[in-house]
Amino acid sequence: MHRAVLVIAAACLGASAALAADDPKQRQDLTAVIALQGKPCGEVVSYTVQGDNDFVATCKDGNVYHVHVKDGRVVVEKK
Amino acid sequence: MTPLLRVVIAVGALLPAACALDSAPPARAPMATRPVEPAAPASVAQAPAPGTPPAAKAPPPPQASAVPAKPNPPAPAAAAPAKPRPPASAATAPAKPQAPAPLASAPAPLDLQSLEKRLKDTSAIGVLTKLSLKNQVDDLIGRFRAYHQGARPPTLTDLRPAFDLLLMKVLSLLQDHDPGLARDINASRDAIWAVLTDPRKLAQFA
Numbered sequence: 001m002h003r004a005v006l007v008i009a010a011a012c013l014g015a016s017a018a019l020a021a022d023d024p025k026q027r028q029d030l031t032a033v034i035a036l037q038g039k040p041c042g043e044v045v046s047y048t049v050q051g052d053n054d055f056v057a058t059c060k061d062g063n064v065y066h067v068h069v070k071d072g073r074v075v076v077e078k079k
Numbered sequence: 080m081t082p083l084l085r086v087v088i089a090v091g092a093l094l095p096a097a098c099a100l101d102s103a104p105p106a107r108a109p110m111a112t113r114p115v116e117p118a119a120p121a122s123v124a125q126a127p128a129p130g131t132p133p134a135a136k137a138p139p140p141p142q143a144s145a146v147p148a149k150p151n152p153p154a155p156a157a158a159a160p161a162k163p164r165p166p167a168s169a170a171t172a173p174a175k176p177q178a179p180a181p182l183a184s185a186p187a188p189l190d191l192q193s194l195e196k197r198l199k200d201t202s203a204i205g206v207l208t209k210l211s212l213k214n215q216v217d218d219l220i221g222r223f224r225a226y227h228q229g230a231r232p233p234t235l236t237d238l239r240p241a242f243d244l245l246l247m248k249v250l251s252l253l254q255d256h257d258p259g260l261a262r263d264i265n266a267s268r269d270a271i272w273a274v275l276t277d278p279r280k281l282a283q284f285a
Contacts, residue, residue: 029205032252036211053207067207074211 021048030057034065037076041065191271191284194264198249203256212252215245220275227278235276242272 027044034041034057041059048056053069056079064079199209219241222233246268253261264271274280 025205029207032205032208033211036208036215036248069207069210072210073214074207 021046026055027057030055030067033067033074034059034076037074039063039065039076039078191267191274194260194267197260198264201253201257201260203260204252208252212245212249215248219245220281223275223281227281238275239272242275246271 027047030044030047031041034044040061041057041063043060044057045060046058050056050066050068055067057065057067059065066075066077066079068075198204204212219238222238222241226233226235226238246264250261250265253264274284
């Protein structure tokens with residue numbers, strides 16, 4: 001019975017994480033950040049959250065960028 | 080493993096898929112409207128992509144800045160001669176043109192600190208974008224400080240295009256969702272430039 005509860009809890013956590021990683025505002029924010037850094041992207045179509053202010057963004061043109069904050073600066077690195 | 084337990088596990092496995100299906104449509108609906116907006120900042124920011132080409136891109140921004148900057152002063156000047164003509168008297172003509180001049184220059188002074196606060200508070204720009212913009216503003220201010228300290232690789236001729244480009248980035252990010260702030264920042268372009276080029280004002284502002 002405990003295993004069943006754990007499975008359901010894990011499923012709900014996974015579902016909420018998927019929701020958090022599909023926020024249109026966050027996608028737009030990442031798109032703007034990548035554009036501000038002068039990197040080719042077009043538009044961020046999806047992203048995953050790696051941590052606090054730490055994302056991996058996938059662009060419409062296929063480019064993938066690691067966007068994170070380091071020492072108060074936003075860093076955009078091509079992966 | 081009882082059958083009941085198997086059913087519970089199966090439901091647990093299907094739950095994320097069901098949740099994803101429910102969440103997918105709302106996420107794509109806004110995307111249909113969003114894609115158009117990000118395209119603008121992307122194209123604007125791709126201009127600086129080369130990094131050094133700001134100099135190459137310099138001509139367009141200065142023209143854009145020169146246009147709003149020059150029309151303001153000439154406007155009162157153009158209006159002034161128009162009014163003195165009707166009187167046609169030499170004694171009253173010089174007195175009347177001076178009156179509209181202060182009226183025209185009255186809206187010019189803008190509170191830069193309030194603009195900064197509005198920029199921080201606006202919801203038109205995301206948190207990461209704001210931080211990235213702040214980084215670029217700090218970098219530009221650093222270049223101005225170097226200029227004021229006597230370093231000459233950055234001349235004012237070099238700094239003006241960088242200033243115009245950064246302002247254009249800010250405006251392109253704001254114009255769709257906070258047009259009022261974009262308008263005010265654009266109107267204070269010369270005031271901001273005056274602060275940056277004056278070491279005393281820059282020291283006070285920073």
